[in-house]
Amino acid sequence: MTLRVFALVLCHHGRELTLACLGSLCQQKYAPMEVLVIDNASQDGTPEAVRAAYPDLGLIRMGANLGYAGGNNVGLRVALQRGADAVFLVNNDTLLDPDCVARLVSALEAEPRIGVIGPMVYTWDAGQVISSAGGAIDWWHADAINVGMGEVDRGQYGARPVDFVNGCGLMITRQAIERVGLLDERYFMYWEEADWCVRVGRAGFGVYFEPGAQMRHKATIRSDQLGPRTLYYLTRNRLLFFATHTPLPLKPAALAHALHGALRGLGHERRAGRAEHARAIQLGIVHGLQRRWGRVDDLAWQGMRAGIVGGVT
Structure with a gap:
């Protein structure tokens, strides 16, 4: 049976990147596939440009930025329906090789127990430099890494089970969604x-990496280029993830390592003179301990920028 695939392209600004991404999706050598764009309240003309360039594609315009989880969940519900x-x-900041979707589907058809599969992800403009060859989780040290990041691809990473795949290009089966549900919107993003x-x-499904399927991702792989909001969500959500999923015997050590890593990052940003970055990490720690999830509210963020974190200056 030929699998019916829906590709969801989530965007929040990035008009030209979005158009290029859609161009690569429209050149895929796989059918039947439907492309649906979910625009997270872009203010740079992205949805208008998408409608003009690709009038036959589905487009959902959100009235607010729902983040990665919330925006994609809107599209997931439509796709399942x-x-x-x-x-x-x-x-939206990715480019897919023409046979990317076909190779992912072929792997799904060859191994029906797979629930999630992801492609080889290269950096945007550095030849065969890997951004992600699947993901690995270190439960003891409360860490998750994109395998191979920064390495030149010499074929060292074959198709295999992994702990996770990068969310910039993630294919999931209907059966897996129906079993475990949609994305957890407490994370908002990251x-x-x-x-x-x-x-x-x-839940008993396989999570796999398929190197024959390939794409490029524009996101930075350097931690010193991350902005304050990114650092906030990475810090807070790391606490949420390991508090939720770490096996009980390892949980005390994992949470201690997560807090230690966040405090170390905070100190690094202070020493580098990046005060707002440091305060963003501090706010992420506070909100993680307070179990304040979802999108950070504007009042808390404005207070952080003014030097007030959790009511403390």
Whole structure:
């Protein structure tokens, strides 16, 4: 049976990147596939440009930025209602090789127990430099890494089970979604794909990496280029992820390592003179301990920028 695939392209600004991504999706050598764009309240003309360039593609315009989890969940519900057998979540700052979808589907058809599969992800403009060859979780040290990041691809990473795949390009089956549910919107953005993959794996499905399927991702692989909001969500959501999923015997050590890592990052940003970055990490720690999830509210963020974190200056 030929699997019916829905590709969801989530965007929040990035008009030209979005158009390029859609161009690569429209050149895929796989059918039947439907492409649906979910626009998270872009203010740079992205939805208008998408409608003009690709009038036949589905487009959902959100009235607010729902984040990675919330925005994709809107698209996932539509895809399931329309009979999708598999859904491919694609970031708008990616470019797919023409046979990317076909190779992922071929792997799904060859191994029906797979619930999630992801491609080889290369950096945007550095030849065959790897951004992610699947993901690995270190429960003891409360860490999750994109395997191979920064390495030149010499074929050292074959098709195999992994702990998670990068959310910039993640294909999930209908059966897996129906078993474990949608993305957890408490994360808003970052760590939610790892959460989803862990839930899928613990439900008895395989989570796989397929190097024959390839794409490029524009996101930075350098931690010193991350902005304050990114640092906030990475810090807070790391606490949420490991508090939720770490096996009980390892949980005290994992949470201690997560806090220690956050405090170390805070100190690094202070020493580098990046005060706002440091305060963002501090706010992420506070909100993680307070169990304040979802999108950070504007009042808390404005207070952080003014030097007030959790009511403390």
